[in-house]
Amino acid sequence: MSARVVITGLGVVSPIGIGVPQFWKAALEGRSGISAISAFDPFPLEGYRSRVAGRILEFSPEQYLPVGQGDRVDRYAQFALVAAKEALADADFRIEREEPHRVGVIVGAGMGGMVMGEREITQLYEQKRPHRVHPNFIPVITLNSASGIVAMAYGAKGPNLTISTACSSSAHALGQAMHAIRAGSADAVIVVGADASITPLVFAGFCSLRALSTKYNDAPERASRPFDKGRDGFVMGEGAGALILESLSHAKKRNARMYAEVAGYAATSEAYHMVIPREDGEEVATTMRLALKDAGVTPAQVDYINAHATSTTVGDAVEVKAIRLLFKSRADKLAVSATKSLVGHTLGAAGSLAGIVSALTLTSGQIHPTLNLDDPDPACALAGLSAQPQARKTKVALINAFGFGSNNAAVVLKAIST
Amino acid sequence: MAKTTEVSDKIIQALADYLKRDAASIQPTHHLRDDLGLDSMAVIEMLYRIEEVFNLQIPDQDLVGLTTVGQVIAYVHDRVMPAPAAPKKPAAKRSTKSKKA
Numbered sequence: 139m140s141a142r143v144v145i146t147g148l149g150v151v152s153p154i155g156i157g158v159p160q161f162w163k164a165a166l167e168g169r170s171g172i173s174a175i176s177a178f179d180p181f182p183l184e185g186y187r188s189r190v191a192g193r194i195l196e197f198s199p200e201q202y203l204p205v206g207q208g209d210r211v212d213r214y215a216q217f218a219l220v221a222a223k224e225a226l227a228d229a230d231f232r233i234e235r236e237e238p239h240r241v242g243v244i245v246g247a248g249m250g251g252m253v254m255g256e257r258e259i260t261q262l263y264e265q266k267r268p269h270r271v272h273p274n275f276i277p278v279i280t281l282n283s284a285s286g287i288v289a290m291a292y293g294a295k296g297p298n299l300t301i302s303t304a305c306s307s308s309a310h311a312l313g314q315a316m317h318a319i320r321a322g323s324a325d326a327v328i329v330v331g332a333d334a335s336i337t338p339l340v341f342a343g344f345c346s347l348r349a350l351s352t353k354y355n356d357a358p359e360r361a362s363r364p365f366d367k368g369r370d371g372f373v374m375g376e377g378a379g380a381l382i383l384e385s386l387s388h389a390k391k392r393n394a395r396m397y398a399e400v401a402g403y404a405a406t407s408e409a410y411h412m413v414i415p416r417e418d419g420e421e422v423a424t425t426m427r428l429a430l431k432d433a434g435v436t437p438a439q440v441d442y443i444n445a446h447a448t449s450t451t452v453g454d455a456v457e458v459k460a461i462r463l464l465f466k467s468r469a470d471k472l473a474v475s476a477t478k479s480l481v482g483h484t485l486g487a488a489g490s491l492a493g494i495v496s497a498l499t500l501t502s503g504q505i506h507p508t509l510n511l512d513d514p515d516p517a518c519a520l521a522g523l524s525a526q527p528q529a530r531k532t533k534v535a536l537i538n539a540f541g542f543g544s545n546n547a548a549v550v551l552k553a554i555s556t
Numbered sequence: 557m558a559k560t561t562e563v564s565d566k567i568i569q570a571l572a573d574y575l576k577r578d579a580a581s582i583q584p585t586h587h588l589r590d591d592l593g594l595d596s597m598a599v600i601e602m603l604y605r606i607e608e609v610f611n612l613q614i615p616d617q618d619l620v621g622l623t624t625v626g627q628v629i630a631y632v633h634d635r636v637m638p639a640p641a642a643p644k645k646p647a648a649k650r651s652t653k654s655k656k657a
Binding site: 205210272 | 601
């Protein structure tokens with residue numbers, strides 16, 4: 139029988155708090171991490187249709203990391219280091235007590251090292267001095283720089299992988315880590331999701347794609363409004379989430395505190411369109427169904443869904459359609475929340491933040507509010523969505539994550555029952 | 557034109573900035589790797605800064621001769637202050653070793 143997998147540590151860097159206690163308190167209080175972008179120097183702000191984002195306004199790596207550790211990596215990887223550090227400490231996971239080759243790192247990242255990437259590209263094209271491209275440009279923009287630096291910082295010598303499937307990246311990181319542990323190729327995996335690309339080029343790209351909210355530039359906290367009639371696109375966020383996954387036997391052996399079991403996972407492709415989901419919701423429903431089957435639970439056993447819910451017109455409606463397809467009358471008995479209403483869409487970090495929220499929901503029975511649900515859209519109405527925090531006993535949580543490239547993931551967490 | 561002490565001061569300051577330590581603690585006799593703890597990537601980053609400070613391009617084949625602070629100072633000094641006797645050979649002390657492809 140394959141190993142069962144549990145979560146034993148959590149770490150967060152987010153627009154509503156750095157550190158799990160701060161993050162979770164802010165989430166339950168329904169605090170928004172969305173603020174106005176006041177400048178994209180030297181670019182004219184008028185050129186950006188959207189001017190709101192979930193930014194982490196006060197972050198310096200020196201505050202959280204040993205001197206020099208974050209120097210050679212981009213902002214997203216610095217976030218990853220900080221989140222992983224917290225998660226390891228939270229799990230009381232000490233690499234010196236482990237067989238290092240049995241400890242893996244799997245990172246989900248959508249964009250990678252775009253801060254330096256954009257700077258160097260801009261300088262090269264403006265100044266036309268190829269010899270002045272920074273020697274660290276390649277190692278920084280290579281998409282596995284975060285998984286590499288996390289392993290180096292914390293001594294994890296096992297499987298080291300990066301998954302990049304846009305907005306579903308770290309949901310797959312969770313699922314693939316579960317597979318690695320189930321298959322016996324690792325005792326533990328440090329799972330991280332991270333992105334920090336609220337940068338002039340990437341942000342302009344999402345603006346041009348007409349994917350971002352533009353109606354609430356003067357009221358940033360109202361811009362991310364999943365399932366609300368007034369939603370008009372997602373709000374970019376940045377951050378990182380880290381989760382320590384271990385086999386149940388390994389966690390028991392070291393007497394670790396357990397948040398939840400990672401019980402099931404499904405990965406599918408809609409094989410349909412680069413950025414548009416299939417509107418009938420069939421593929422999303424299939425993904426959820428496969429994940430539940432993998433977890434050995436029925437739709438009737440699910441208590442909570444951490445929805446992908448980015449606040450786009452089509453995406454949110456498709457997700458609810460899919461939930462109704464799969465859960466039928468159970469759909470209105472589920473508690474549902476949209477974490478992106480708090481922090482925006484953190485891209486590669488989104489799945490990991492959803493995992494953290496779901497683990498905390500399972501342990502506490504508390505469901506964070508979905509902000510800005512002022513006028514729920516009938517096209518995506520669910521009785522269990524609420525602008526207020528909810529308290530409910532939850533035993534099974536389902537995480538949805540969908541990415542550009544027709545990519546879907548679903549992960550099932552269960553409350554601990556050993 | 558830069559004087560020797562100016563070159564030396566600028567290089568030591570660039571190193572101090574890079575290493576985040578006091579310039580006074582860096583000596584010309586210091587070995588970049590053994591004394592200052594720079595790995596090969598760090599040496600490349602440090603030379604990248606020095607190239608900017610002195611508006612130089614340091615060819616790959618010259619890197620092998622740059623293992624101490626003093627060697628870097630002497631090298632940069634030669635590049636920015638060509639010897640009057642040999643104006644056509646500004647990098648008189650350049651290593652002739654070629655980098656293995």
